[in-house]
Amino acid sequence: MNCEDRFAGDVLWACFQVVDAVDQLARELHHDAAMLIGNYHQALFDWHQLVEAHGVEAVNALLAAREAA
16 A cells, blocks of 8 residues: 555545544434423423413412512
């Protein structure tokens, strides 16, 4: 293998490392986004359950009291 072939191989390897790193980052961001969306949906569902059980006025009053504290 001559010097140019070795250099070309090193460049190709480095490019694959960057692609792998970007792919890993995208997977982690996707996981984080999915987790955040799941948390949002759970919070929304919990709020809906509280409203059904106690009424929207009671839930809003409780939230206002918590913000004031």
